[in-house]
Amino acid sequence: MRDVTNNLTATPETEQVKRGRGRPRKPDAMTGAQRQAAYRERRRAVSIDVTVTENEGPVxxxxxxxxxxxxxxxxxxxxxxxxxxxxxxxxxxxTGSGGAPAFEVMLRLLAMACARKPLKAQLAIRESDVWRNGVAGASGVSDEQMKRVAAALAGNLT
Structure with a gap:
């Protein structure tokens, strides 16, 4: 036990110093703040070197x-x-004058329409006022064209 009245320092032989916990520090070890500052400095110092070359072949x-x-x-x-x-x-x-279909186109359409109609329907078309006023009474229509119209009405366009 220690004497409280003794003011002299203790001799190392009598008291043993306890070793600290963890791994002992090296003499040149940095603190956390020093390590962080060094890291930031290294990051700033890193420069990106870019080499630009001209490729003439692909051009x-x-x-x-x-x-x-x-x-x-x-x-x-x-x-x-x-x-x-x-x-x-x-x-x-x-297209004829005024953007209307040409005579040949109208003949084909008439032949297609009348090919499926019975004879009574074809005769009814020929006897209608539209036929009389529009087709039979048309001026500038040749006899050959009238024959072709009659053939188309019968469904026999050649």
């Missing part, structure tokens, strides 16, 4: 492909223009 290939596609586009545009001109010609031949 030449792209130029060749672009020219090829431009030629294809011009060929397709010419084909489209020819097709539109042909369609325009067909429209003008199938």
């Amino acid at each position: 030449d290939q792209m130029q060749i492909l672009r020219e090829l596609h431009e030629r294809q586009v011009s060929v397709l545009r010419n084909q489209l223009a020819r097709a539109e001109a042909e369609l325009s010609d067909l429209r003008t031949t199938t």
